[in-house]
Amino acid sequence: MDEHTRIDGGPRTAVVVGAGIVGLSTAWFLQDHGVEVTVVDRDDVAAGASWGNAGWLSPGLAIPLNEPSVLRYGLRTLLDRDAPLHVPATLDVGLWRFLTRFAAHCTWGAWQRAARANLPLNAECLAAFDVLxxxxxxxxxxxxxxxALFTSRGQATGLLRELRRITAEGGEITYRGLSGDEVRDLAPQASPRIGAGVRLEGQRFVDPGAFTRALADSVRERGGTIRTGFDVRDVRPHDHAVTLEARSGELVSASAAVLANGSWLSRLSRRAGVRVPVRAGRGYSFTVPTDRPVPGPVYLPDVRVACTPYRDALRVAGTMEFQGPDAALDHRRIEAIVASARGLLDGVRWDERRDEWVGPRPVTPDGKPLIGATAAPGVYVAGGHGMWGLTQGPITGQLLAEQIVTGKRPEALRPLDPLR
Incomplete structure (x- = not known):
């Protein structure tokens, strides 16, 4: 036994790269095992995708992105800047290579494998929030x-088909169809154009920025350290320890390191032998006042827009834009969301919007996150959850902390092996 190892064989200390929901959850559950943690982030707590997302904790809708219809839709709208799925004109060879791999996984067989791999996370994700x-x-x-709102019963068939496929794979989802009048009773923002709906029970929502900051506060209160402005440029494993070097030259060493830096994951994970790429699928959001209170989350599947009660207003989120994670906000994408949702919702004061935001969601080509040990001793990764990082973040941290401390990989993480 050495200074970095506890008497039970687990690590004494850990450093986590990334102060978003996934990284902070991992740090929190490591603390539950008695590990001393330091979290580092190049910006600040909840500075990436953990702040402006829709805030849904929705295991019923955590469906893999790599469905065949997404490929057909993407090819049809490839040159449409206003489409919910957008790839800007670019000479980025890495992006096109990623999209080619993603397209190869848009088959029902690959989708089934991704759905089954995500089921254990979805089954336990709300319980992990309860533990926190x-x-x-x-x-x-x-x-x-x-x-979920639709202009006709026929348009609801797509979502119903997806839900049936998930339940056929073993997912537990309670849902029912609604008439137009039933929808307007339950969702007063639904416009007269809405003729049908689908209601998913057993879901939750949060203020994602407030929740992530509260999680950071808890990590600190339990003795953890959070260092912001620490931009990691190198990860160096040694015997019984791992050293992280920041661009400033600062060093942090610990018994174990967890790379949980979202859409920037591949920059560091490649050094640890991880070959599955992670790219930014950027989502946009903004907040708008409403004439009437919003009783619960509303989904517009046909235009891929998610709406959530947020600080006595409505947060509206949408689009999947494959663009560099640090690219500037494109106001045309905001306008496209407004144009697509305006006719479907009433009593929303679109022209009074505020908090316009874009955030990079980490997407893998095969629809499965990367959670577990890498080829570098003592180095682990947690990322690639796509649109479902908030929903799956705490359960990811709980399972990965168990693996780091015990050395035994939970069965739920086996299909999510970063070295697959």
Missing amino acids: AAGGVSAPTVSAPIT
Whole structure:
């Protein structure tokens, strides 16, 4: 035994790269095992995709992106800047290589494998939030159904088909169809154009920025350190320790290191032998006032827009833009969301919007996140959750902390092996 190893064989210390929901959850659950943690981030807590997303905790809708219809839709709208799925004109060879791999996984066989791989995370994700709440994370989660809106019953068939496929793979989802009048009773923002709906029970939502900051506060209160402005440029494993070097030249060493830096993951994980790429699928959001209170989350599947009660207003989120994670916000993407949703929702004051935001969501080509040990001793990764990082972040941290401390990989993480 050495200074970096506890008497039970687990690590004494760990450094986590990334102060978003996934990294902070991993740090929190490592603390539950008695590990001393340091979290580093190049910016600040919740500075990436963990702040402006829709805030859904929605295991019922955590469906893999690599469905065959997504490929058909993407090819049809490739040159349409206003489409929900957008790839800007670019000479980025790495992006086109990634999209080629993604397209190769848009088959029903690959989708089934991704769906089955994600099921254990979805089954336990809400329980992991409950553990955090019981352990002192003060931000609340709100139980509420998600109501999907459609202009006709025929348009609802696509979502119903997806839900049936997930339940056929073993997912537990409670849902029912709604008439237009039923939808307007349950979702007063639904416009007269809405003729049908689907209501998913057993879901929740949060203020994602507030929740992530509360999680960071809990990590600190439990003795952890969070260092912002620490931009990691190198990861160096040694015997029984790992050293991270920042661009400033600062060093941090610990028994184990967890790379959980979202859409920037591949820059560091490649050094640890991870060959599955992660690219930014950027999402946009903004907040708008409404004439009437919003009782719960509303989903517009046909235009791929998610709406959530947020600070006495409505947060509206949408699009999947394959662009560099640090690219500037494109106001045309915001306008496209407004144009697509305006006719479907009433009593929304679109011209009074605020908090316009873009955030990079880490996407893998095969629809499965990367969670577990790498080829570099003592180095682990946690990322690539796509649109479902908030939903799956705490359960990811709980399972990965177990693997790091015990040396035994939970069965749920086997299909998510970063070295696959």
